[in-house]
Amino acid sequence: MRKKRRPKLAVWKFSSCDGCQLSLLDCEDELLTLAGEIEIANFPEASRAVVRGPYDLSLVEGSITTEHDAARIREVRRLSKRLVTIGACATTGGIQALRNFGDVRQLIPLVYARPEYIRTLDRSTPIADHVTVDFELQGCPIDKRQLLEVITAFLHGRKPRISAASVCIECKRRGNVCVTVAHGTPCLGPLVHAGCGAICPSYNRGCYGCFGPMESPNPSSLSDHWLREGMNPDEVTRAFRGFTANAEPFRRESERHERKE
Amino acid sequence: MGSKQLERSDLGALFRELAAEGRTIVGPTVRDGAIVYDEIATDNDLPIGWIDEQSAGSYRLVRSGRDGCFDFVVGPHSWKRFLHPPQVRLWSARREGQRLAIEEAGHESPRYAFIGVRGCELEAIARQDRIFLEGEYVDATYRGNRQDSFLVAVNCGRAGGSCFCVSMGTGPRAGAGYDLALTEVIDEQRHYFLIEAGSESGRALIDRLPVREAGAVELAAASARIEATEASMGRSMETDGLRELLQARATSAQWDEIAKRCLTCANCTMVCPTCFCTTVEDVTDLTGDHAERWRSWDSCFTMDFSWIHGGSVRPSASARYRHWMTHKLSSWIDQFGTSGCVGCGRCITWCPVGIDITEEVRIMREAADREHAAEEGVQ
Ligand code: SF4
Ligand code: SF4
Ligand code: SF4
Numbered sequence: 001m002r003k004k005r006r007p008k009l010a011v012w013k014f015s016s017c018d019g020c021q022l023s024l025l026d027c028e029d030e031l032l033t034l035a036g037e038i039e040i041a042n043f044p045e046a047s048r049a050v051v052r053g054p055y056d057l058s059l060v061e062g063s064i065t066t067e068h069d070a071a072r073i074r075e076v077r078r079l080s081k082r083l084v085t086i087g088a089c090a091t092t093g094g095i096q097a098l099r100n101f102g103d104v105r106q107l108i109p110l111v112y113a114r115p116e117y118i119r120t121l122d123r124s125t126p127i128a129d130h131v132t133v134d135f136e137l138q139g140c141p142i143d144k145r146q147l148l149e150v151i152t153a154f155l156h157g158r159k160p161r162i163s164a165a166s167v168c169i170e171c172k173r174r175g176n177v178c179v180t181v182a183h184g185t186p187c188l189g190p191l192v193h194a195g196c197g198a199i200c201p202s203y204n205r206g207c208y209g210c211f212g213p214m215e216s217p218n219p220s221s222l223s224d225h226w227l228r229e230g231m232n233p234d235e236v237t238r239a240f241r242g243f244t245a246n247a248e249p250f251r252r253e254s255e256r257h258e259r260k261e
Numbered sequence: 262m263g264s265k266q267l268e269r270s271d272l273g274a275l276f277r278e279l280a281a282e283g284r285t286i287v288g289p290t291v292r293d294g295a296i297v298y299d300e301i302a303t304d305n306d307l308p309i310g311w312i313d314e315q316s317a318g319s320y321r322l323v324r325s326g327r328d329g330c331f332d333f334v335v336g337p338h339s340w341k342r343f344l345h346p347p348q349v350r351l352w353s354a355r356r357e358g359q360r361l362a363i364e365e366a367g368h369e370s371p372r373y374a375f376i377g378v379r380g381c382e383l384e385a386i387a388r389q390d391r392i393f394l395e396g397e398y399v400d401a402t403y404r405g406n407r408q409d410s411f412l413v414a415v416n417c418g419r420a421g422g423s424c425f426c427v428s429m430g431t432g433p434r435a436g437a438g439y440d441l442a443l444t445e446v447i448d449e450q451r452h453y454f455l456i457e458a459g460s461e462s463g464r465a466l467i468d469r470l471p472v473r474e475a476g477a478v479e480l481a482a483a484s485a486r487i488e489a490t491e492a493s494m495g496r497s498m499e500t501d502g503l504r505e506l507l508q509a510r511a512t513s514a515q516w517d518e519i520a521k522r523c524l525t526c527a528n529c530t531m532v533c534p535t536c537f538c539t540t541v542e543d544v545t546d547l548t549g550d551h552a553e554r555w556r557s558w559d560s561c562f563t564m565d566f567s568w569i570h571g572g573s574v575r576p577s578a579s580a581r582y583r584h585w586m587t588h589k590l591s592s593w594i595d596q597f598g599t600s601g602c603v604g605c606g607r608c609i610t611w612c613p614v615g616i617d618i619t620e621e622v623r624i625m626r627e628a629a630d631r632e633h634a635a636e637e638g639v640q
Contacts, residue, residue: 033547152547161542165527165563168613172531173347173558177293177337180613182320190526190613204293215564216578221522225318225614 007056007155010042012076014062014069015096015124019141020087021045021061026144034148037155053079057154059147060133063089063124065096070121070130077131084150085127088140088243092212095140097124097246101254124246135160138193140210140243146195163194164215167207171198179206186226186239191217191249212244219253233257265472266479267443269452272304272330275413275441278469279374284411287343288376289333294322296336298343301376308333315422315495315606318615328452331377331445334421335605339534340375340382344406345389351541353553370405376413378439380432381424381603383414385534387438391597392537411462414439418486422495423606425619429500431603433490435459441466444483455483496606498619499626500590503600506629507591511583515625520579522614527560529608529616530585535601540565561585586618 011021025046027034034040041051058080064070077083088094099107100123108115127133137150137160146162153160163169167189171178179185179201187206189198193214200207223236231239240254267275279286280302288301291308301307312325313333325332350366378386386407393403414435417424426432435442440463444455455475458464475483530536540559545552559566562581567574575581593601602618609617 030547037547148547149544152545152549155547156545156549161544163563163565165560165565166525168526168528169531169558169560169563172337172528175297175338175342175347177295177297178320178528178611178613181318181611182293182295182322182337184319187613190524190528216525216576218522218524218578221524221614 006037006039008041008051008053009038009151010053010055010058010076010080011040011045012042012058012060012062013044014060014073014090014127015065016062016087016089016094018045018061020090020139021059023086023142023144023147024059027148030148034151038151054081055079056081057151058083060085060090060127061087063093063096063126064130065120065124067119067121073127073130082134082154083127083131084135084137084154085133086137086139086142086147088138088210088212089124090127091136091138091247092244093124093126093246095243095245098241099124100246100251101241101258126246137162138212138244139195143195143197165194166190166214167192167194167196167198167201167211170194170196171201174198174202176201179204184229186231186235188222188239190214191219191222208242209240209250210243212247213249217249219249220256223253223257233259264475264480264483265456265467265470266475267454267456267470267472269330269454271471272454274470275376275466276301276303278466279411282374282411283372284374285371286374286376287340289331289336291322295320296322296333298336298338298340298375304330307331307377312419313421315610316615317423317609317617317620318612320610327447329418329445329447331415331417331443332419334417334419334424335379335382335607337532337607337611339532339605339607340378340386341389341534341537343373343375344386344410345393345400345403345537346406347558349402349556351554351556353551355552356550368402368405370402370409372409372411373406374411374413377415378412378435379415379417379426379605380435381426381429381605382534383412383435383438384429384431384603385605386412388535388597388599388601388603389537391599411466412439412441414442414459416442416444416483416487417490418445420490420493420495421606421610423609423617424494424604425496425498425606426604427491427494428496428498428619429600429602429604434487439463444486446479446482446486448482453479455479496609496617496619498602498604498622500600503622504591504594506626507587510625510629511587513625513628515621515628516579516583519582519616519621520577522616523562523578523582524614525562525578525581526613527562528611528613529618530560530562531558532607532611533589534605534607535589535603536560538566561588582616586621589618590622 150160180187185206188209189207193211236257237254240250307330393400417433439459564573589601
């Protein structure tokens with residue numbers, strides 16, 4: 001069956017490291033098939049050739065950290081029938097959202113030689129704070145199989161098969177020994193959205209929370225448990241201040257344990 | 262045939278005989294700081310000299326100071342990992358012109374020999390047999406893995422901190438269902454196993470092992486060890502009237518108390534040897550010409566589990582924990598005629614925040630008793 005017209009795909013970048021959009025190029029085995037099913041109309045990481053919008057599907061990477069970006073995302077939304085955010089930056093504000101916990105004006109001179117050239121917003125925020133988002137794919141970086149699943153689901157007009165339950169489920173299906181229970185290693189897995197396949201616990205590390213909050217997170221129970229086990233409040237705060245620190249449940253929890261000067 | 266005794270130095274013969282039958286031998290072995298179930302080749306792969314210290318939310322391996330082969334209790338894995346695997350492809354389909362060509366998955370089922378199945382685990386297998394083999398529908402994957410399995414039970418010589426098999430009537434002595442049962446005895450002079458057959462194939466296998474008749478001394482030593490285990494259970498659960506108690510307490514404030522601690526992470530259901538729920542998902546490739554249907558372990562602690570049009574039926578943690586515990590200890594009895602809990606204690610040990618089902622039952626009972634007493638006082 002030949003399709004009448006291939007849907008047009010655009011990939012957009014905001015404040016981010018490019019890692020998530022590169023996951024698309026990483027889909028080496030599927031890339032040719034993908035190009036057959038969808039017209040890659042705007043993807044500067046892959047090609048300078050740009051086909052004009054509107055686009056059927058936009059993948060948006062990165063968070064909003066400047067006024068220019070805040071305006072640009074509205075334009076992207078206007079050009080996109082479906083808008084899917086990809087990665088921790090786009091879905092939570094990313095690692096750069098650590099600025100949200102301090103004063104960005106004090107940070108700028110520490111980083112840049114000519115602070116006067118820097119124009120930035122006080123906070124790094126997820127795309128969904130600015131425009132309507134059709135689907136959020138979490139992860140830092142996203143999992144390429146999940147990205148393919150989201151695109152495949154879009155092509156076939158069905159719901160993406162992305163579980164929002166805990167990392168623990170993937171961890172246990174793999175047959176891992178739980179690092180929290182058996183080694184006393186703090187692990188965010190019970191609070192974190194599945195998708196990575198429990199990579200860190202598979203290598204005897206605690207989960208760092210790259211995939212952001214799961215569907216019904218209960219951070220205070222886990223951190224109270226950590227405190228009983230001997231972690232101090234600073235360590236608890238730091239555990240929640242990772243790649244998804246600005247996700248609401250994690251932000252609230254880290255602030256709950258933060259020492260007020 | 263009476264009980265036999267097998268010297269510790271001859272335990273390797275059991276592995277050789279099972280291998281000679283073409284069996285895939287699965288048993289306990291040390292990995293990543295825990296005793297897991299995996300394919301093993303010889304008695305040297307057993308966790309010799311290790312024991313596990315368990316409490317709510319904690320598990321540590323420590324040296325026992327002697328060379329026992331089975332001095333530990335149950336770990337994070339259960340035999341369901343092999344009988345009812347975490348992920349199974351049920352079938353796949355390919356578009357061929359105007360029609361669909363369906364391919365069955367056709368799994369190779371190994372001829373398993375499980376070494377070191379505990380009393381609670383034998384019961385857990387029996388409860389899954391009931392579900393997968395004895396109902397209206399027979400599960401082909403489970404049947405393939407189970408039908409020719411050979412179970413070597415071990416009577417527990419030590420109780421773990423989370424164990425409560427005595428309360429559930431499932432251990433520490435292995436009940437029905439094994440092919441062979443071992444009781445390990447280590448005294449000043451000797452290290453040996455009392456070995457008993459529970460089936461024809463078990464008897465046939467014993468005949469090929471270098472065993473001797475067990476005498477009164479060996480029988481007494483083995484019984485004493487099991488009795489000592491029985492007397493040292495880490496936990497207990499009063500089961501009398503539990504089915505009715507939980508049915509009557511659907512609106513108890515206790516569920517909300519538990520929900521403050523419960524992470525809805527699903528670890529308890531993943532480690533439980535009787536939990537059997539799965540989710541069935543279809544995947545397609547980019548072209549839509551190839552599709553597969555996969556079945557994976559699922560849990561009543563996820564939102565998707567009870568998702569119907571418009572949302573999840575159990576959005577709150579209290580509803581999900583209540584569903585799990587009430588099914589385990591109460592409605593399972595209505596459904597299958599037994600409790601869904603065999604008292605293995607895994608859900609207690611492997612809960613990241615140490616929620617303890619025996620403790621929650623105790624609190625539930627006390628609240629019911631208090632309310633009852635208050636009512637009597639009013640009258
Ligand atoms: S290691 Fe982490 S992700 Fe795995 S089961 Fe334990 S808490 Fe969950
Ligand atoms: S409910 Fe807990 S104690 Fe009972 S069988 Fe399941 S894991 Fe074991
Ligand atoms: S009872 Fe424990 S293991 Fe089970 S879902 Fe709740 S926190 Fe997770």
